Amino acid sequence: MPKAAAKSRSGKAEKTRRQKKDPNAPKRGLSAYMFFANEQRDNVREENPGVSFGQVGKILGERWKALSDKQRAPYEAKAAADKKRYEDEKQAYNQAQADAEEEESS
DNA sequence: ACGCTGATTGTTCAT
DNA sequence: ATGAACAATCAGCGT
Numbered sequence: 001m002p003k004a005a006a007k008s009r010s011g012k013a014e015k016t017r018r019q020k021k022d023p024n025a026p027k028r029g030l031s032a033y034m035f036f037a038n039e040q041r042d043n044v045r046e047e048n049p050g051v052s053f054g055q056v057g058k059i060l061g062e063r064w065k066a067l068s069d070k071q072r073a074p075y076e077a078k079a080a081a082d083k084k085r086y087e088d089e090k091q092a093y094n095q096a097q098a099d100a101e102e103e104e105s106s
Numbered sequence: 107a108c109g110c111t112g113a114t115t116g117t118t119c120a121t
Numbered sequence: 122a123t124g125a126a127c128a129a130t131c132a133g134c135g136t
Contacts, residue, residue, distance in 0.1 A: 031129035034116040041117050053119040061127035
């Protein structure tokens with residue numbers, strides 16, 4: 001194991017509370033679950049017809065972990081690729097900031 | 107140097 | 122259009 005996350009993810013079951021305060025918020029990349037859900041969404045719904053989002057959502061999460069590490073690998077790979085995408089915006093964001101600063105200095 | 111928190115991402119479903 | 126469980130993330134900031 002590389003390392004252990006000794007914290008319960010900020011422990012906040014709030015909700016999609018976002019709304020950044022940055023000018024061009026470099027929204028991070030998607031996560032492995034996003035890609036996994038993209039592929040499994042139809043599969044899960046296929047095996048669980050009639051299940052409302054409540055069930056599908058939970059089942060989806062259960063199956064997600066049900067996969068083997070190498071099974072999630074492709075999704076993680078996408079997540080990594082997506083993160084790269086985010087890197088680009090984050091970089092542009094940093095640069096834009098520096099640029100704005102320069103302008104501000106002007 | 108170290109760790110935490112917050113912000114974000116997409117699905118489905120209903121309203 | 123948005124919210125909510127489901128999971129990952131991980132980059133920036135503060136101490």
